[in-house]
Amino acid sequence: MLKRIRVGIAALFFTLITLYFLDFAELLPEQLNFLTRIQFVPALLSFSIVWIVSLILLALIFGRVYCSVICPMGVYQDVVGRLARLFRKKKKRFRFRKSMTILRWSVVFIVLVAFLLGMPLLLGMLDPYSAYGRMIVSVFSPVYILGNNLLEAIFTSFDNYTFYREDASIVSISTFIAGVVTLLVIGYLAWKHGRTYCNTICPVGTVLGLLSKYSLFRVKFDHGKCNSCSLCELNCKSYCIDSKAQEIDQSRCVSCFNCIESCNRSAISYKFAYGKRSTKNDVPQKDVVDTSKRKFLSTALLSTVAIPAALAEKATGIEAANKRTPLTPPGSKGIEHLKDYCTSCHLCVSKCPTNILEPAFTEYGLAGFMMPTMKFQHGFCSYDCTICSEVCPNGAIQPLTVDEKHLEQVGKIILNLDHCITYRDETHCGACAEHCPTQAVTMVPYKGALTIPETDQSICIGCGGCEYICPEAGKAIYIEGNAEHQKAEMFEEAEKKEFDFGGFGF
């Protein structure tokens, strides 16, 4: 029964958060973003006291239910495990292993130190929520859009325009690789070894594991009923039940209740932990650490970091030639703030309606790998749009009102007249001014009927409309990022006029 409740809630949370990430058409209610806010690392980084306290209390009362229900990466592993049970001929039997406490806390320590030294990249790589987000955005989102486009083709052939086509190309190659590696490594582990990731690497799992050692409710043996048949142990994907000793390592138990389901004698149950206590620890434990898996894990992790890093090094030459300060999304205050708080879950990348937020490669340096940056090749930042600032669960992009957004200067306009069509070819253009919401670039009289762009950086907000639309390949006009965002001045309004209904003028 408990297991069914767990599976039901987990399936609901998992489906909703996944669809929330994929939902480019904004069909789902925006309130669903609470599913991202209750994730442990985002709650911590955004200092959401309510959520932090709730999650800690949850662990102190019920154990690591977070890992079984709320964490999408945890549920992803359970889905894979379920598939493994369905398709594998030989049934997987888990056997108790000793906790790799030193490895687990070393990871937490290294992640913490790196974070405090201003390198949140490691936290971003290992945080299960962020890794899951990247996996969805870089790997599954294109698939979802392809499905949408297929439906669109079918419906439109019947003159039904409910669906519309979207661009199904992947956001960036490096994050696609990272996404596939995450998918395969964690998928492989889940297929073969249950919740190994959660109980060796995952820093969230380690911290919650510590809390759940003291949880009020937990899975316990009834020593009177148990005959050490080891059925529970064989079904424990966390390798945390020692049926001989009738002991459970609470720091690794994710409260999945599979053991309870498997027991024929009702000798294991989920109950209040501080009743009468009976200790039994006479069975000596055998060290059954499988080092090959450890090696596999560390190699996999290293390659996740090393492959993109190697790719990144190759690309530095190209980037240097442009010599541009990268643009950070409006609300992120600037590069420093973004780097301090972003764990690259790519929710903003997925939600940006004009698809201008892209995972960075080396723009922010290696420490900012995969963090969102604004690129104007395929579009520009909509003047009235504040979506990225609304969805960010980490507070890396702080919420902006539309009025604040109108003055949030993420970069400044640069005009390179030598490349300008009007200056060079003496033909009309004006595409830049056409797109400028504040007329920071405006067309002023030039030769004869010609008009030529003139810029005013003080009222520019760096939306990139001018850069995107400039038809010149070398870009006569572009946006140079502000490392720290500034406040633009309010533009002057035009002189108001009333029309006199005298005549048509012809």
Added chain:
Amino acid sequence: MDRRKFLSALAVAGFGATITAKGAVHVLSQNLGSQSGNPVDLVAVMGGNGDEMFRRGISEIGGMSRFVKPGQKVCIKPNIGWDKSPELAANANPEVVGEIVKQCFDAGASEVLVFDNTCDNWRNCYENSGIEKAAKDAGAKVVPGHQESYYRNVSIPKGKVLKEAKIHEAILDSDLWINVPVLKHHGGARLSISMKNHMGIVWDRKFFHSNDLQQCIADVCTLDKKPVLNVVDAYRTLKSNGPRGKSESDVVLTKSLFMSQDIVAVDTAAAKFFSQIEDMPLDHVEHLANGQDLNIGTMNLESLNVKRIKL
């Protein structure tokens, strides 16, 4: 190929053949001549709401049934370029669009499609311009234009610079289309009216900007499939900082509407009207003269039968 596609292809081919054989202006003027002894070439209406002015104008020019025959598939191409509310005059007046859709159905249209290749995010443009709602309420289908795959390459043999362009399939697959621009100041083309509104049926606009914008605007108007009617909405006129506008102070309430089959004439009339608010010499709006040179219309309003109406 299914029957519908075959039939529509046949219709398009037939339509194209008629035009190329006789020249669009001839065909259109024949239409007018055949049904009225004293044809009206251009109607200017002032002093009402958008829908009122359109109703009056269309009746003066011979009624919608002159252009739309029962069973025909109609495409309406308003200017929906920007994520702006109707009060900011960056897009065509939704009241006018809604009324046109309604009249198309009244004339027996089997289907009416509405679209634009927007500059801002298309979903915001469609919604916040009020045009999507007005068109849908009147029974039209509002279709997207934000992906290249909606466009097909078409040759433009009469173009001087622009020899081919990717045109939206809603235009190509319809029996006829109606052009519904809004009168606006434009930093590059100087004015954005009916001819400039053609840039919204095209995929690659950057080519226009980098290869003599004013000539390309005229060139694209020589497309075989010309609009059967140009309806210039000037209920509100964007007098400055166009074509997007910064604030409501760029907008003048002008309560006017112009319509004609002659695209150069209706744009000339609208440009002269605009000059009453802000000076705009006709020779600065170079695409007008370029269009006249390509024989798609005339700038000489004296030679036309112009009907001026004040409500």
